[in-house]
Amino acid sequence: MMGDDVIRDLLVQVCGTRDALRPGADLLEEGILDSLAMIDLLEGLEDLGIQIQPTRVPRDSFRTVEGILALCRQAEGDAP
Numbered sequence: 001m002m003g004d005d006v007i008r009d010l011l012v013q014v015c016g017t018r019d020a021l022r023p024g025a026d027l028l029e030e031g032i033l034d035s036l037a038m039i040d041l042l043e044g045l046e047d048l049g050i051q052i053q054p055t056r057v058p059r060d061s062f063r064t065v066e067g068i069l070a071l072c073r074q075a076e077g078d079a080p
Helices: 004-015 035-047 065-078
Strands: none
Touching: 004 035, 004 065, 035 065
8 A cells, every 4th residue: 555655745746835735724725736736646646556537536535635645545445
């Protein structure tokens, strides 16, 4: 399983700010994670072996760092 720190580092990289890691920060509402950064995040996760189908996941799953980590854990658990 991929470590949370690796995913957090990727999130900071694609968002361009450590504010992405602020507990409870609403990444979508605050504009920290915009649509282009979300694409970069999904591509980066794919490079790490975490497959997430954005059309099958509610947008709210990307709202917080905690939600993104939970989504990644779930995706890793679903992997063959």
